[in-house]
Amino acid sequence: MAVFHVINRTTGDRFRCDEGQSVLKAMELVGKKCVPVGCRGGGCGFCKIRVVEGEFRCGKMSKAHCPPEALDKGEVLACRIYPRTDLMIECMPQPAAPLAEQTKTKP
């Protein structure tokens, strides 16, 4: 089984990732916290990263968080990418939720 290395260039963290293992799972297994952990299922968008260098396979991810144009820029969810080579990744700023009007009333 191949073993790859993932380097987070934003934080300087480096960890191993076995073939077939997601980047997020590999990070959690070694106790690092350089990518936020959410649902681990490609749904919530919490672990979004940018892959700067390297090849990987993608599992299913929510289109709300990873539309095709994001994928083209290497913006993916760490819980749903499986390295094929060593990877260089970087952190993404968490997007602020769009504001909605709020009517406040007393109970």
Add this chain to the structure above:
Amino acid sequence: MKKGVMRPGHVQIRVLDIEEAVKHYTDLMGLIETDRDEQGRVYLKAWTEVDKFSVVLVEADEPGCDFMGFKVVDEAALVQLEKDLVAYGLDVEQIPEGELKDCGRRVRFTVPSGHAFELYADKLYTGKWGVTEVNPEAWPRGLSGMKAVRFDHCLFYGPELAAVYDIFVNVLGFHLAEQVLDPEGTRIAQFLTVSMKEHDIAFIHHEEKGKFHHASFYLETWEDVLRAADLISMTDTSIDIGPTRHGLTHGKTIYFFDPSGNRNEVFCGGDYTYPDHKPVTWQAEQLGKAIFYHDRQLNERFLTVLT
């Protein structure tokens, strides 16, 4: 139940991979597959439920909740509630009988928090799964995993809680069982019921509309919750938090995620309410304890990880 809304009836959950999701909700959680339809939707129920289905899974590009449905006592109540919703100023959509297999006509509306709800009066009565109607045994053999007892409630995140409260309490006849108030007295969480349960539905304030926090399923005992936790580890299922206790409702709980990132809860216990009970109030300054009674602090994931 004063306006005829009886209980939570179903929830339609979007998943990224239907077969992975079916395996999760059946093998792990113990729901029973009861049907599939031409759209590829899969219908599931928990064993004590008397109607044909309570969970509908649908494959989609984006996980989350399409709608939650409440069963009303009869067609006359449905007709009246529909009139009341329209009179309140909500747009009401008619979903014809059979659009969900073996379900009668549904009346769908979207509340200002961005969530869609449905009312319906009829669904095929198939009886409790695996036990007879007469002289029933205590429980059926052959249940899987957590052996979920029933679909219990959903928690939604969104804005406009005051307007949502108005619709659920004044139009649909729900009762406020529990709430969280900020220092200015604004309600930032509301737990609403049409039964003796502390919540049949709950909302927590969030800026983004229409977000799904979790669908919850009832278990009988704390031992069952611990056993659920064991199964979550055995299957390497994504855990959120628990087993622990909530301050709100005092239910004993564990949270985890389905394979598409939708949060699930299984829980047991919890307080009861009657319509003459004043709402239980938690202060926002005590939100950590209100949500996780033992840790007494919130994890960021509970507030921000949603589908």
